[in-house]
Amino acid sequence: MSEAVVPHTTGKPNAAAPGWFRRTLDGDLFYSFRRSRITMIAAGVTLLFFLVAIFAPLLSVQNPFDPAQLQLMNSRISPLWTADGQSPFLLGTDEQGRDVLSAILYGLRISLLVGVLGVVLSGALGILLGLTAGYFGGAIDGLIMRIADVQLSFPAILIALLINGVAKSVFGNKLDETSMLAVLVFAIGLSFWVQYARTVRGSVLVEKNKDYVAAAQLIGLPAPVIMLRHVLPNTTGPILVIATINLALAIITEATLSFLGSGMPETMPSLGTLIRIGNGYLFAGEWWIVAFPGIALAALILSINLLGDWLRDALNPKLR
Amino acid sequence: MSVGRSLFAATLAGALALTVSPASSQTLRYANQGELKSLDPYTLNESTTSAHLGHVYEGLVARGKDLKIIPALAESWETPEPTRWRFHLRKGVKFHNGDPFTADDVVFSAERVRAKGSNFQSRVPADAKVIKVDDYTVDFVLSSPNPILTALWATWYIMDKKWAEANDAVAPTPAAATTPSYASLHENGTGAFMIESHQPGVKTVFKPNPNWWRKPEHNLKEIVFTPIANPATRVAALLSGEVDVIEPVPVQDIERVKASPNATVLTGPELRTIFVGMDQLRDELLYSNVKGKNPFKDVRVREAVYRAIDIELIKNRVMRGLSTPSALMVAPEIFASKDFTRPKFDPDAAKKLLADAGYAEGFEVTMDCPNDRYVNDAAICQAIVGMLARINIKVDLLAQPKAQYFAKVLKPGGYKTSLFMLGWTPDTLDSQNVLHDIMGCRDDPKDPNRGEANLAGYCNNQFDELADKVLVEPDATKRNELIKQAFEVSMKDWAYVPLHQQALAWGVSKKVKLTQRADNMVMLYWATKEGE
Numbered sequence: 001m002s003e004a005v006v007p008h009t010t011g012k013p014n015a016a017a018p019g020w021f022r023r024t025l026d027g028d029l030f031y032s033f034r035r036s037r038i039t040m041i042a043a044g045v046t047l048l049f050f051l052v053a054i055f056a057p058l059l060s061v062q063n064p065f066d067p068a069q070l071q072l073m074n075s076r077i078s079p080l081w082t083a084d085g086q087s088p089f090l091l092g093t094d095e096q097g098r099d100v101l102s103a104i105l106y107g108l109r110i111s112l113l114v115g116v117l118g119v120v121l122s123g124a125l126g127i128l129l130g131l132t133a134g135y136f137g138g139a140i141d142g143l144i145m146r147i148a149d150v151q152l153s154f155p156a157i158l159i160a161l162l163i164n165g166v167a168k169s170v171f172g173n174k175l176d177e178t179s180m181l182a183v184l185v186f187a188i189g190l191s192f193w194v195q196y197a198r199t200v201r202g203s204v205l206v207e208k209n210k211d212y213v214a215a216a217q218l219i220g221l222p223a224p225v226i227m228l229r230h231v232l233p234n235t236t237g238p239i240l241v242i243a244t245i246n247l248a249l250a251i252i253t254e255a256t257l258s259f260l261g262s263g264m265p266e267t268m269p270s271l272g273t274l275i276r277i278g279n280g281y282l283f284a285g286e287w288w289i290v291a292f293p294g295i296a297l298a299a300l301i302l303s304i305n306l307l308g309d310w311l312r313d314a315l316n317p318k319l320r
Numbered sequence: 321m322s323v324g325r326s327l328f329a330a331t332l333a334g335a336l337a338l339t340v341s342p343a344s345s346q347t348l349r350y351a352n353q354g355e356l357k358s359l360d361p362y363t364l365n366e367s368t369t370s371a372h373l374g375h376v377y378e379g380l381v382a383r384g385k386d387l388k389i390i391p392a393l394a395e396s397w398e399t400p401e402p403t404r405w406r407f408h409l410r411k412g413v414k415f416h417n418g419d420p421f422t423a424d425d426v427v428f429s430a431e432r433v434r435a436k437g438s439n440f441q442s443r444v445p446a447d448a449k450v451i452k453v454d455d456y457t458v459d460f461v462l463s464s465p466n467p468i469l470t471a472l473w474a475t476w477y478i479m480d481k482k483w484a485e486a487n488d489a490v491a492p493t494p495a496a497a498t499t500p501s502y503a504s505l506h507e508n509g510t511g512a513f514m515i516e517s518h519q520p521g522v523k524t525v526f527k528p529n530p531n532w533w534r535k536p537e538h539n540l541k542e543i544v545f546t547p548i549a550n551p552a553t554r555v556a557a558l559l560s561g562e563v564d565v566i567e568p569v570p571v572q573d574i575e576r577v578k579a580s581p582n583a584t585v586l587t588g589p590e591l592r593t594i595f596v597g598m599d600q601l602r603d604e605l606l607y608s609n610v611k612g613k614n615p616f617k618d619v620r621v622r623e624a625v626y627r628a629i630d631i632e633l634i635k636n637r638v639m640r641g642l643s644t645p646s647a648l649m650v651a652p653e654i655f656a657s658k659d660f661t662r663p664k665f666d667p668d669a670a671k672k673l674l675a676d677a678g679y680a681e682g683f684e685v686t687m688d689c690p691n692d693r694y695v696n697d698a699a700i701c702q703a704i705v706g707m708l709a710r711i712n713i714k715v716d717l718l719a720q721p722k723a724q725y726f727a728k729v730l731k732p733g734g735y736k737t738s739l740f741m742l743g744w745t746p747d748t749l750d751s752q753n754v755l756h757d758i759m760g761c762r763d764d765p766k767d768p769n770r771g772e773a774n775l776a777g778y779c780n781n782q783f784d785e786l787a788d789k790v791l792v793e794p795d796a797t798k799r800n801e802l803i804k805q806a807f808e809v810s811m812k813d814w815a816y817v818p819l820h821q822q823a824l825a826w827g828v829s830k831k832v833k834l835t836q837r838a839d840n841m842v843m844l845y846w847a848t849k850e851g852e
Contacts, residue, residue: 067702068709072630075637095572095638096702176716266702267717280551284572 032314042306049300053108060102061088065177065268070097076281079288092288094277100288103274104296110270111251111300114184118250119243121189126196127239131227133197134204145201148194159191160253164262177268184263188250195242203235237315244308248301255297271297347542348832348849349563350842351554354692355521355547357723358504361477362438362492364726365773366693367592367745368567370475371841372545375526376416377477377509380407380426381470385835385846387749389470393421393478393510402465409456413533415480416507416514423452428481430460437494437732442757442769443476465792471748483508494732512536512845513543521547526844539848549692549721558583558827564849565834566827567842568695571640577827586826586836589644591651592745593754594694596629596704596817598622598738601762601777605738607686607716615685616738620677622814624670626663628711629704631819638699643820648807649744649758651821653838655751657804660811662818670711682712687739688729691719694743695822701741715739735762735775742775743822745839751803755787759810778815 024030033039052059062069074097078084085092091100133144151159167183207213208231216226257263258272266273271293278290354368361373374382380394391397394407413421430450433440444450449461460469484490489503497504500520507515512534513526526543528536546563548554551570557563559580569577569585577585598616599605605614615621631645647662648655674680689701698719705715720728729737746753760770761779770784771777786806793799810816824840834847 066709067706067715070706072633072637072703072706095699096706097637265717266698266719267705280570281572282552283555283576284570285576286572 029314033310036310038306039310042303042310045299045303046307049108049296049303050112052105053112056102056105056109060099060105062099062102064098064103064106067267072097076286078286091292092286094274094289095281095286098269100274100292103269104271104293107269107271107274107293108296108300110181110264110268111254111272111297114181114188114254114270115247115251117185118188118192118254119247121185122192122246122250123196123239123243125189126193127200127232129193130197130200131204131232134201135208135223135227135231141201144197148197151191152194156191156249157253157256160187160257161260161262163187163190164257168262177265180264180268184254184257187257188253191253192246192250195246196239199238199242200232200235203238204231207231207234241308241312241315244304244311248304248308251297251304252301346540346849346851347544348540348565348844348847349544349546350565350567350844351546351548351557351563352567352842353547353549353551353554354722355549356518356524356545357520358493358495358500359507359515359518360489360493360501360503361479361509362433362440363497363504364495365439365475365730365747366722366726367839367841368693371843372524373477373507373509374475374511374841374843375513375543375845376507376511376515377479378511379473379476379478380409381473383474383837383839385837387837387839389474392474393426397470403462405460405462405469406453407458407460409458410533411456413510414531415483415510416529417480417483419480419482419508421478421480421510422455423458424455425478425481426450426458427452428484429476429478432479432484432490432492433476435492437497438492439495439730439732440476441731442772443472446768467792467794468748468750468752471750472753475747477509479503480508495730496727496733512538516542536845537848538845540844543844547692555827558829561829564829564832565842565844565847567825567840569825569827571642571695571823571825574642574825582831583827583829586824586828586834587642588824588836588838589651589653590745590822590824590840591653591749591838592694592743592840593646593649593651593821594697594700594741594743594819595649596625596739596741596819597776597778598625598817599735599775599777600815601779605685606736607738609684615677615679615683618677619814620673621679622817623663624673624677624711625708625713626814626817627666627670627673628707628713629817629819630665630707631662632665634700634703635820638696638703639820639822642695642823642825645820646818647811649754649810649816649818650746650751654746654749655800655803655807657800657807659804660807663811667707667711674711674713679712682714684714684716685738686716686718687741688725688737689717689719689741690722690725693722693725694741695825697741700819704741729775731772735777737775740775741819742773744773749839751807752787752790755783755790755803755806759806759815760784760787776816778810778813780809780813780815783809783813 074093075095077086077089077093079092080090089099093099129144133141164183164187213226213230216230254263254270255272258270259276264270264273266277274293275290281289352368356372361377378392380392381389382392384390393410393413395410397405397407399405409423415421427450430444433443434446445462447463451459453459487502489501493501493504505518512529512532514529516525516527518524524545548557554566555573555577558566561582574585577583600616602614604612635643635645645662647660687701689698691698701717701719705717708715727733729740744758756770757773759778760774761784762771762774762777764770783806786802790799790802793802824836826836828834831850832847
């Protein structure tokens with residue numbers, strides 16, 4: 001092998017004032033990360049899932065969402081290492097000739113996209129309502145928190161199903177695959193805001209009687225600025241924890257909706273849709289159609305949850 | 321403590337004894353992939369629904385185990401002149417609520433079945449006069465002879481006039497109705513079973529009618545019907561003994577069920593033909609990116625679609641060999657002819673045809689498809705979407721449960737479709753029904769029922785003339801020649817794309833004996849179940 005010339009990086013200017021990267025590496029959080037092997041594995045797996053999802057078009061042998069690329073001739077091929085396996089279908093194909101591995105990669109894209117956007121939407125909504133409720137108190141607080149209580153008494157999946165159903169009956173046939181994605185994001189976003197709102201409100205109630213808030217009020221800063229610039233940064237820890245756990249929940253919810261048949265259609269399958277399709281072929285012995293998407297979903301959820309658990313412990317001062 | 325334990329054991333033993341008592345052995349549990357939406361017998365002209373309702377309602381005639389027409393509410397009939405049919409009604413028959421069955425009910429049902437919103441309007445010709453001669457005699461006076469009038473009537477169920485009037489159910493419930501009517505939630509028939517409870521989409525419980533005029537052949541004290549849409553769940557329910565009969569068994573699971581110790585599969589050829597249709601009537605398609613014109617009006621585009629579909633591949637892969645590709649819109653049991661072969665699958669020719677028609681770049685269109693009605697319906701549609709994509713026709717697939725699908729695409733919903741898949745068993749078990757209902761011109765002023773299920777809007781006057789001759793031709797050989805000519809005309813027009821006849825596959829517990837009819841109607845009044 002040829003020797004590559006690697007330029008020396010020591011002696012760079014950031015040695016004087018440590019950048020954010022250095023500070024992170026030196027911080028408690030990263031120390032606790034380095035100490036937990038399982039967290040490192042979980043983070044690696046999560047990162048891997050994100051990467052393969054982003055680079056899915058480069059990694060897959062076909063675009064499973066394009067019906068012109070599916071060959072019915074290639075349907076129901078078993079995984080490559082079994083007797084009837086055929087290249088290039090590493091994990092086999094489904095009954096439409098869709099390569100299972102490609103379908104998982106593209107399905108991951110949908111799952112992660114819906115999950116991340118759902119978390120962003122529910123986070124934004126929850127933080128806004130939580131800040132407002134906590135900061136202003138009184139009737140506004142009462143109203144927002146009672147709505148939250150009502151919503152909290154239903155499982156989130158029911159709310160998501162309701163929103164999904166209403167959107168379907170309102171838009172009807174106009175819903176194509178892309179707008180179905182938006183509907184899923186909304187359904188998930190609107191069903192998970194409560195936890196953010198309650199947590200943020202709690203933190204705000206603690207923070208708002210502190211001196212720095214009083215000082216900000218004294219110099220005449222408007223309420224939105226105080227809320228966003230001064231109070232919000234002190235609530236980021238709990239929000240980060242909830243966001244991580246909720247990412248897993250949002251992905252699961254999307255998979256559940258799709259599994260129940262009210263999420264992504266079979267022509268543009270997400271992981272949940274793939275599991276539903278494959279479920280019908282289990283008795284026939286064609287296990288790979290359901291098994292691999294199931295394993296992928298389980299691994300993704302598990303690693304995100306492990307990350308969330310670690311984050312919760314690491315950010316909890318009482319556990320240090 | 322020991323007293324408590326033995327008490328518990330005794331209770332448990334008692335409970336176990338109760339569950340294995342012979343009384344429960346006569347409850348038959350039946351699961352179908354689709355739900356029973358409405359109990360109104362004029363809402364949806366679909367075999368599964370008609371089969372369910374055939375347990376509680378009866379027509380003037382019925383079909384026997386061999387599909388022959390047999391007397392039911394009419395004891396006998398004659399045709400004193402070619403255009404006058406006289407029916408002698410059975411005396412002493414009572415509806416489930418105790419009302420006696422008389423000629424008034426037949427006259428009422430004939431009006432109701434032809435009213436707006438009914439999906440069975442072609443059962444009784446629009447211009448036929450229904451005359452009550454006396455309480456137990458009814459005359460049907462037709463404007464032109466129809467030798468196969470009664471062939472359609474096994475699924476034209478007779479309703480109680482008094483009950484309908486008392487419950488605001490005189491008008492039929494349209495399939496597209498969004499609020500249920502009284503008649504869609506309650507029944508009052510004369511049939512073998514009465515519906516004890518009906519939760520649409522969840523569960524329907526049938527109890528035997530103690531006053532049924534026929535001697536029951538079944539030994540059931542209850543039928544519990546539940547829809548199970550998921551094929552794997554349905555098979556699991558049969559294998560575990562949770563249900564006794566399922567329809568259909570998914571093609572991929574037939575071997576698995578046959579190998580199981582407590583259930584088996586009844587298979588046979590089905591009379592239903594599955595086909596694809598293209599809206600060729602509207603000047604602009606409802607769901608397409610082509611504006612101002614309708615590509616399917618061009619016969620070349622229709623031929624291209626036909627030639628782009630590889631039916632043998634669908635047979636081998638999607639249907640796992642359990643289908644018979646068809647050149648005709650009827651099954652060979654209904655009309656057998658060696659003169660018809662399916663035009664060859666040829667995607668290159670299809671592309672060329674599209675280019676000639678001016679669609680070299682293709683176009684977009686939405687396809688409507690049921691996903692709980694026919695064997696592997698959604699999978700067939702997906703395969704077709706892929707095949708059409710290869711000739712640059714981009715198809716958005718809208719696969720829905722049959723309740724929503726039929727409400728949208730059938731006549732009461734306004735034929736709202738541009739491209740669809742449908743299956744059809746002629747109720748008459750005769751080609752004429754297909755020539756008239758599926759392929760006849762819509763909006764014929766002389767015969768408003770013509771083309772009632774012609775979702776594609778195919779229309780050719782020469783074809784309709786042949787169909788009319790078929791209706792009145794008494795000589796079998798000449799009649800077959802006319803049918804052949806009619807099919808030739810429609811094939812030259814590339815009117816429809818017939819796909820195949822699917823195979824019947826009923827999953828039946830080994831405790832249950834039951835008769836399988838080739839029209840795929842599960843009639844449990846012929847079922848018996850052994851005790852446990």
